[in-house]
Amino acid sequence: QVRLVESGGGLVQAGGSLRLSCAASGIIVSGAHMGWYRQAPGKQRELVARIAPTGTTTYEDSVKGRFTISRDNARGTVTLQMDGLEPEDTAVYYCNIWGQNIYWGQGTQVTVSS
Secondary structure: OOEEEEEOOEEEEOOOOEEEEEEEEOOOOOOOEEEEEEEOOOOOOEEEEEEOOOOOEEEOHHHOOOEEEEEEOOOOEEEEEEOOOOHHHOEEEEEEEEOOOEEEOOOEEEEEEO
16 A cells, blocks of 8 residues: 655745655655645645656746755655745645556645745
8 A cells, every 4th residue: 555644844934944755655666756746725736846766856937946856765755845935835735656656645734924
């Protein structure tokens, strides 16, 4: 059974930082794309950042230069370092693994106050 467990969300003031982590179990992640999506109230879920098995990264335009995604295949983890947070970053953040199947975490709330 594949399970993704996220941690690291919370409340932070604008300009602050948070670090989200996602630990996968029941799956070998080395050949899978790993990423983070977010969904704000009343909006569609959107890709925030993704990292390929090769290590190639992709970022949504509004987070470029502020967020950094990384992965540790041996530990089965994907991490999102978020710096320079803005109120517009407030959302539920979801971990995603895309290999032969697509798996989602349960989501973690990130709230940025102005």
